[in-house]
Amino acid sequence: MTHQAPSYHDLAGWYDALYESTGKDYVAEARTVLATLHEVGGAAPTSLLDAACGTGRHLEVFAAEVGEVAGLDVSPEMLAIAAGRLGPDVPLYEEDLRAFDLGRTFDAVTCLFSSIGHVEDETELDSAVAAMAAHVAPGGVLLIEPWLTPDRVVPGGIRKLDHAQTEEGVVARAVTSREDGDHLVIDFGWAVATTGGVATLEETHRLPLFTRERYLAAVEATGLSAQWRDDVPGLTTGRGLLLGHRDPGGPR
Numbered sequence: 001m002t003h004q005a006p007s008y009h010d011l012a013g014w015y016d017a018l019y020e021s022t023g024k025d026y027v028a029e030a031r032t033v034l035a036t037l038h039e040v041g042g043a044a045p046t047s048l049l050d051a052a053c054g055t056g057r058h059l060e061v062f063a064a065e066v067g068e069v070a071g072l073d074v075s076p077e078m079l080a081i082a083a084g085r086l087g088p089d090v091p092l093y094e095e096d097l098r099a100f101d102l103g104r105t106f107d108a109v110t111c112l113f114s115s116i117g118h119v120e121d122e123t124e125l126d127s128a129v130a131a132m133a134a135h136v137a138p139g140g141v142l143l144i145e146p147w148l149t150p151d152r153v154v155p156g157g158i159r160k161l162d163h164a165q166t167e168e169g170v171v172a173r174a175v176t177s178r179e180d181g182d183h184l185v186i187d188f189g190w191a192v193a194t195t196g197g198v199a200t201l202e203e204t205h206r207l208p209l210f211t212r213e214r215y216l217a218a219v220e221a222t223g224l225s226a227q228w229r230d231d232v233p234g235l236t237t238g239r240g241l242l243l244g245h246r247d248p249g250g251p252r
């Protein structure tokens with residue numbers, strides 16, 4: 001069982017401002033995702049589930065373009081922000097990516113911004129991919145923006161500082177990473193200053209570095225045909241895309 005990063009709970013209210021400050025372009029990313037879904041599936045999706053949807057920034061664009069959208073996330077605090085953004089017409093489920101059953105399928109299931117990296121090991125990777133694939137309708141597409149593959153880790157790790165200002169106050173996040181075998185260990189030091197004073201939080205993410213082949217095998221094991229794409233422009237992370245396509249005549 002992976003730890004649930006405290007910042008997705010205690011600091012959810014600062015998430016959007018922080019990534020806004022890094023220049024992350026959710027609108028461009030969502031459009032790229034929709035174009036890729038159309039291309040791989042052969043038609044524009046008319047229903048879409050965003051797994052690990054966070055605060056719903058991609059879903060906001062999907063909701064305007066796709067007939068029916070839904071989201072799920074394990075953090076109620078992130079979902080509360082998504083609900084405020086998306087309104088009552090978008091169902092949001094507090095569910096764990098590694099084991100969920102919404103009892104229906106979608107033309108597209110997405111899992112973006114490397115949220116899949118929060119699984120602990122290969123067993124959990126397979127469970128999460130299987131749970132998402134089970135929600136893909138015949139002819140539909142699974143699209144996962146993977147976490148780093150081993151060849152994409154910056155030697156020596158990274159050190160960086162992100163910070164943002166809102167009406168509530170300021171947030172800063174110092175980051176350092178290091179490789180530890182087949183994991184990347186990332187230490188975060190957060191500081192938030194409001195009229196109530198300064199609050200700090202330290203957390204460590206230990207994220208597994210799966211190879212492309214291992215990611216592809218996880219998708220193939222679900223019965224979807226898998227492909228890896230590095231040629232998709234417009235995604236901020238540049239980590240490529242893992243895709244699965246369900247045969248139109250296939251099960252579910």
Ligand SMILES: C[S@@+](CC[C@H](N)C(=O)[O-])C[C@H]1O[C@@H](n2cnc3c(N)ncnc32)[C@H](O)[C@@H]1O
Pocket residue numbers: 008051052053054055056057058072073074075078095096097098111112113114115118
């Ligand atoms: C990096 S954020 C990405 C959120 C959103 N997709 C985005 O692009 O901004 C990772 C998200 O994964 C969620 N998450 C982590 N572990 C999860 C799990 N086991 N099941 C569902 N969501 C999970 C976190 O709560 C968080 O919202």
